[in-house]
Amino acid sequence: MKTDVWFLVLPGTLALDMIGPAETLGLASDAFTLHYIGPEPEVSTSIGLTMGGIGPLPEHLPKKSLLVLSGVSDSTRYFDTPQAVEARRWLGRQLAAIQRGDIQLVCVCSGSLLAARSGLLHGVECTTHHDVITRLKAAEPNAIVREGRIFVEDRGIWTSAGITSGIDLSLHLINQLHGPQLALDVAREMVVWFRRSGEDPQLSPWLRYRNHMHPAVHKAQDLLSGSPESEWRLPEIAARVFVSPRHLSRLFQQHLGISVRDYLEQLRLAQAEQRLLQGQGVEQASHAAGFSSPRQLYRARQRAS
Template sequence: MTRVVFLLVQRLHLLDLAGPAQVFSTAADLGLDYRAEYVADREDVTTAQGLPLRAQTAWPDLDPGDLVLVPGWRSPKTAGGPRLIGDQAARLVAHHEQGGTVGSVCSGAFALGQAGLLDGRRCTTHHELQDELAQRHPRAAVLRDRLYVVDDRVVTSAGIASGIDLALHLVAVRHGPAVAARIARSMVVYARRSGDAAQDSAMLRHRSHLSDAVHRVQDLIDARFAEPLRLADLAAAAGVSERTLTRRFADATGLTPLRYQSALRLERAEHLIAQGTPVESAARAVGFVDARMLRRLRAGRAWHSGSAPGTPQSRGAAAPSFE
């Protein structure tokens, strides 16, 4: 079981908490063993939106595989003074030193800074608070225009809704982008990734649409991309004609089903090659008859790396982890 412990401070933003909590709750609904717990300095927590919350004051026993996440809070103009009290900062540090992951949403980064966890690390926060974070914590490398940043098991995200992106990223790292895509689809959110990395998985990058028929076909291709797949079988799975599927798939993703399958094969082959697998072996492992097609696709990806933002080749960003 993986615990996700939310450390709640007074006047926290509801969406900073609810967004990531929903991601991990949906992951649990899909059969993944996540359990959310909520701790605070006292049982009654006041939120910025006026909805009172109840939390536990006793910390659970944490394992290295667990996550502690600090949602952000509202302040009149800036992030305000230190928010962690008692042994809360020491708890964050101890969990990280034991191999655990510690994260924040929005102004929650100031809590990590208070604990000393940002020193010498890259991080981010809400765009209106970046200057203050850099001023308060000069040993931190505050990155701008990032949805989230991962550095040595310290994960920080930008404002409000970016906590959803961070949580999806963490799920993708642990369980694969297909699982994260299912969660994003269930939550009806755009499956964005951080601009801090080059590319995210095609399983996520081409899921930002609402076509159920196309999602069903993508689910099938995701699970069997290394196998020969006939367009007629994919159309039957979607309950539409081959022509209709091709049109809807292109409208939703910018690709044909075959090109989508090829993108998945290429990503998997690139991963194998990076791990030391010879090109010929990687090509066969992902379903190519030989390495010629793989080499052509790799050459095409290199050429498209200069594509304008927003094109199917350049959309998205890569998926890091609880690292």
């Protein structure tokens, strides 16, 4: 039986927040039927593209539906338009169905803020994009806001960090509703080889240590992140970026606050965890990520905790 998915579309919708999940679920076409609804039949999105064919807001949604609230390019503006006010009132009327579990709510990025302002997140564990966390707490002081999470679920209400995390959440929902094989097939079709889980940090090791301007360190990071499973030695890395091993070690401590070895271990740990999520065994995942054994992976986990 197909699952009906209803995307609430408002002016200023952040295109990838909506299109990412829509394409992901749409690739599982035998499992989902997609609908687009909103106060207006045509809206302009964050990239200037006009979206049309938007259906009116139905009074009730069918049971077992997914209702998706995408983020907008400027939530301080677009969640206060007349269309957003109408949408908030409509969402308030869906609260009882959400609380009964008749429909599941899915919020991408600042869509959580719209849900909060509609009265849907009272007492609910949730998250959002890290730039919107403070405003989410202010919009619903009784929400249990989790920071630094990719997505969170609480009693059929799903909230996610934003943009590409909507794809992660969509793959997770496919897995939950229609099984891991379909989720894996869709991920492969999209060339999304590593699915993030809800427990993963919003800023992965691939992004967390990139807020600096030193070209040699960036080059070294590019080498390591491109092939973390390789048997890297400090002299080899240093030679590839044209500095001495001692100087490269100093640069990593100065600009990243960690050693080259620790940075590489974090990359390997992230890769191993993703392979485990894909269903690989611990020994296979350990070796594929560059660890010599599952025991070495376990020790890396302990150091990271």
